[in-house]
Amino acid sequence: MADISVYWFRDDLRLTDLPGLVAAASAGSVVPVFVRDSGLGGEWRIASASQWWLHHSLVALQHGFAEQGLELILRSGDTVEVLSALAREVGATNVYCSRHYQPWSASLEQTLRDTLSQTGVTLQRYPGTLLHEPEDVATGGGTPFKVFTPFWRACNRRPEPATPLAAPSLKAPAARVASEELSDWQLTPSTPNWAYGWNDLWRPGEAGAQAALNGFLDHHVPHYGDGRDIPSQPNTSKLSPYLRFGNISPRQVWHAAQSAKIEQPSSADSLDKFLSEIGWREFCYHLLHHFPTMPDEAFNPKFNFFPWGDDQERLSAWQRGQTGYPIVDAGMRELWQTGFMHNRVRMVVASFLTKHLLLHWRAGEAWFWDCLLDADLASNACSWQWVGGSGADASPYFRIFNPIAQGEKFDKAGGYTRRWVPELAGVPDKYLHKPWEAPDTVLSESGVTLGETYPLPIVDHKTAREAALSAYATLKSID
Numbered sequence: 001m002a003d004i005s006v007y008w009f010r011d012d013l014r015l016t017d018l019p020g021l022v023a024a025a026s027a028g029s030v031v032p033v034f035v036r037d038s039g040l041g042g043e044w045r046i047a048s049a050s051q052w053w054l055h056h057s058l059v060a061l062q063h064g065f066a067e068q069g070l071e072l073i074l075r076s077g078d079t080v081e082v083l084s085a086l087a088r089e090v091g092a093t094n095v096y097c098s099r100h101y102q103p104w105s106a107s108l109e110q111t112l113r114d115t116l117s118q119t120g121v122t123l124q125r126y127p128g129t130l131l132h133e134p135e136d137v138a139t140g141g142g143t144p145f146k147v148f149t150p151f152w153r154a155c156n157r158r159p160e161p162a163t164p165l166a167a168p169s170l171k172a173p174a175a176r177v178a179s180e181e182l183s184d185w186q187l188t189p190s191t192p193n194w195a196y197g198w199n200d201l202w203r204p205g206e207a208g209a210q211a212a213l214n215g216f217l218d219h220h221v222p223h224y225g226d227g228r229d230i231p232s233q234p235n236t237s238k239l240s241p242y243l244r245f246g247n248i249s250p251r252q253v254w255h256a257a258q259s260a261k262i263e264q265p266s267s268a269d270s271l272d273k274f275l276s277e278i279g280w281r282e283f284c285y286h287l288l289h290h291f292p293t294m295p296d297e298a299f300n301p302k303f304n305f306f307p308w309g310d311d312q313e314r315l316s317a318w319q320r321g322q323t324g325y326p327i328v329d330a331g332m333r334e335l336w337q338t339g340f341m342h343n344r345v346r347m348v349v350a351s352f353l354t355k356h357l358l359l360h361w362r363a364g365e366a367w368f369w370d371c372l373l374d375a376d377l378a379s380n381a382c383s384w385q386w387v388g389g390s391g392a393d394a395s396p397y398f399r400i401f402n403p404i405a406q407g408e409k410f411d412k413a414g415g416y417t418r419r420w421v422p423e424l425a426g427v428p429d430k431y432l433h434k435p436w437e438a439p440d441t442v443l444s445e446s447g448v449t450l451g452e453t454y455p456l457p458i459v460d461h462k463t464a465r466e467a468a469l470s471a472y473a474t475l476k477s478i479d
């Protein structure tokens, strides 16, 4: 008699290139399940914007299974209890899954393995959504990498990632298995529906991921190398939420990029740059695996003594995009309205929070966690610590982005800023990133009254910069 297996979906919401699903399918019939465990992850459980992505990824997965006559089973509760009860209920001999790298995942997987084994069920865990498992990449001394460039070099010396797998053909179990209704989970907002319009911007799920990848490789790759820092232009892949939820695997991306190098040799450098950004994602996971306190504690312990401020009004102005610095406000409003922010602008707003406002990187990390569709424990924590100066291979704290110069350099023609800060749309380029320097006549012709239609800067750039450098100087005496 053929076996029945349970496939436990986690951050791998797709049907292609899923080694555990292929193995489960080859062993017999499969009961695919997603468990909503609201106790898992504590403050890092899936937050608002990501829940929207999760909902739509599950819908896409439901459709994918329905095409093969299977149903994606939805169950809520403690992961170990739900999975062991389901395995008993359907008579499964194996539970398959992909590995997770969150700080709580290894102990969860061990508890599950032990509990299942008491009833003769085996947990079959497969590699997760990375190109290289964190333990497979180490320095010559066998220690984890803390610097990106040698890490990525070491990754590239390893055998190339295996060819992506096709979706397996699946067999449903003979008896129907009960499932909860996705709509009862209320993962999408209703009153108010702050995700209004997101269906036009995003297409969560595997088909959307492939479309985003192909669109990027077909149209935008040649401009990636030079243009990835220009937020008004669609030069980057926008693959991050798809990768976050495993709607696509990094090795699918890696292999597609290798093929594109052959088809478009003139874009080889751009493609290598793109792959090195996928490498940053790998690096963040490498760090999270080896340093699991990274989301909560400064990687460089000196920063535990940094004199962070606690001004909630400043935090609120930053969150609402009302700082009076146009490029910062544009980024924060893009985030709120679309669940996404361009990488260059993420760096600018993060620098502004931690250096101009002297607010703790954790406050920014938490806000991003709630608002980003791609909110990812490893990449978010690693990036916030990188900008804040406390991370591994971090940008030095004294590198303080000047929000005026950043706006003038990366949004020279103002397309990005005018889109997200429409009250400044009429301000000429010369003053767009520093409207407080515009003569009164220019402001009135542009329909701007500073302090009324658009805020005055909440801090003065020069003064804030000096305050940040003095705060940083207090760390110098700490060994």
Ligand SMILES: Cc1cc2nc3c(=O)[nH]c(=O)nc-3n(C[C@H](O)[C@H](O)[C@H](O)COP(=O)(O)OP(=O)(O)OC[C@H]3O[C@@H](n4cnc5c(N)ncnc54)[C@H](O)[C@@H]3O)c2cc1C
Residues within 6 Å of the ligand: 228, 236, 237, 238, 239, 240, 241, 243, 244, 274, 277, 278, 279, 280, 281, 282, 284, 341, 342, 343, 344, 346, 347, 350, 368, 372, 374, 375, 376, 377, 379, 380, 381, 383, 384, 387
């Ligand atoms: C303060 C801050 C917070 C961030 N938080 C997150 C987060 O929660 N989730 C997240 O996925 N990215 C995060 N990033 C990294 C980066 O901004 C996004 O991955 C990128 O903007 C996604 O856009 P894209 O897919 O068009 O990127 P592309 O430029 O097309 O890059 C391709 C892929 O590489 C990965 N990548 C690119 N840049 C980075 C990076 N610096 N670090 C890690 N991976 C990277 C992403 O998976 C991305 O989809 C953060 C950056 C900063 C400065």
